[in-house]
Amino acid sequence: MAATTLAQALNLGLRKALEGDRKVLVMGEDVGRLGGVFRITDGLHKDFGEDRVVDTPLAESGIVGTAVGLAFRGYRPVCEIQFDGFAYPAFDQIVSQLAKIRTRTRGRVTMPVVVRIPYGGGIGAVEHHSESPEAYFAHTAGLRVVSPASPADAYWMIQQSVACDDPVIFLEPKRRYWDREEFEPGAGAPLALHAARVARPGRDVTLVGYGPTVRVCLDAAAAAAQEGHSAEVIDLRSLSPLDTDTVARSVARTGRLVVVHEAPGFLGPGAELAASIGERCFYSLQAPTLRVTGYDTPYPPSRLENAYLPDLERVLDAVHHSLAY
């Protein structure tokens, strides 16, 4: 068993998807000869040819819009948007077209399109390269929104997303691209695409993260353990649909919930979880749901991003507050 990075796992998963169905295409800026700016599509152009791994003009709306047309024709395009902040030029095509064509055509036209978006901060990047746009997409009916946090999940979830007959916004935690994990590609059975996963069992408080913040939650849980507190960590994996059942089961035992994400807190996934867990676990809750999130500001210049991003200290602080109720 070899240690594989999340980036390599995505590459392997895309390769399996391309091998498995000749209707699968990979398209985007620099995904061909270069292998993508993060090298996620490295080698695919050489092995599958330029008709299936397509370097596109530099136009995000054009990428998603033509993918919609290709799906109309029976293809399964996997689009790469180079960075989170560049998803917005394609916003109309994603939200008003891709998400709605199945409804518009009363189920006649299927849109099996994956839009891969490297997202989140923590890599010292310039403006527009560190954003977390998940709430926009999770708020849009017709889209599915997922985000793997580990190489094994990345490997399986990209294949499940390609196989899905609905459009999937596939958010890749770019600061975890180089995280390694030992797993055997192709071995074992994957978890369902939209199921949350208990990443670390615990008793006293439930920490919920996804994508880049799962590692933050695990680190906070380890630190809390040293203080004698047992934190359960849940990796949501999917934001639409949201596996509220798994979170509710945990909170029914712990009575305390802390949600951690990089996206701004206002109307974010943490707000949704606070409301739905409040509805479902009212009598189990020992404390209000707390959110540790990016602030409601534009993503800051990189010298300040450590102040913006939820980190171990902020999560631990929230754990203390929750336990103190």
Add this chain to the structure above:
Amino acid sequence: MRLLDAEGHRVEDPRWALDLSAEEERSLYRDMVLVRRFDAEATTLQRQGELGLWASLLGQEAAQIGAGRALDLRDFVFSSYREHGIAWCRGVDPVGMLGFWRGTAHGCWDPYHAGMANYQVVVGGHALHGVGYALGMQRDGADGAVLVCFGDGATSQGDVNEAFTFASVYGAPVVFYCQNNQWAISEPLERQTRVPLYRRALGFGFPGIQVDGNDVLACLAVARGALEHARSGAGPVLIEAVTYRMAPHTTSDDATRYRSADEAEEWAAKDPVARMRAYLERTGRADAGFFKEVDEEAETLALRVRGGCRAMPDPPPTAIFDHVYAGPHTLLDAQREEFTAFQAQFEDAP
């Protein structure tokens, strides 16, 4: 480019030979009269509260029937919300078209059956879909082409310009069919462009041609030629069909606020249906009996459309949850259940 002048005299253009039988020419006229009558009936139905809105094609019959009749079964169409005449040529039932405007569904025909996607409301949003579909045809080795229909206003949209770029660099089999009807709601052509629209194509590296959009023969000839060009693998073409939106933008619009009666009169003299009729009469290709027959057929169609529209049932309330996702979605599935249970407690529940 024109093959009929405003008075209906046939003009020859050696680049665009069009050899039609008298019967084919009569059928072009018939189609124009029928869609005009359908369009008028839809406007009336809106005024009577049967439709929420209607976007009239009045004045654009030649542009639409000409291009629509150039298509064949190999081809596929992506259009805006005004292309009822193209949909007619694709065999879409006009009663079916009205469901969208009545508010029973967002899309009222099977795109794969018609070879035409449902109306697109976001201006220019479908141009890229047409190019993507054409890229799929290219990969499949199919020998058809895609017709993408939009108006003069849409040429200002980023998506239309991106569609031009993608189609050009990949040599996609697409015919961009711009009906320049002079007005984007209240904004005249001068607010969209400083050059004739067909010349935009040159900058993207493919041919552009301007055609008299009120001349059904010219529209048919040019669309046929362009589709053949695209199908042959020679890449995209832009056609600018110069026409006029004789009605307001939609039934919600008041065109008297922004354009003069003189202008409307000037274009009324170029009426596409009258022009074809003058040609058929002058050349003896149709007699009074034919015109009478077509008019009667138009009235029958109007009656059928009226009856069909008024009889169109509202969908059941749970339809709001249908077809959002292909597979299960826990949130929607739970909401549907909750909604159904909530509805069921009322005595008049469906």
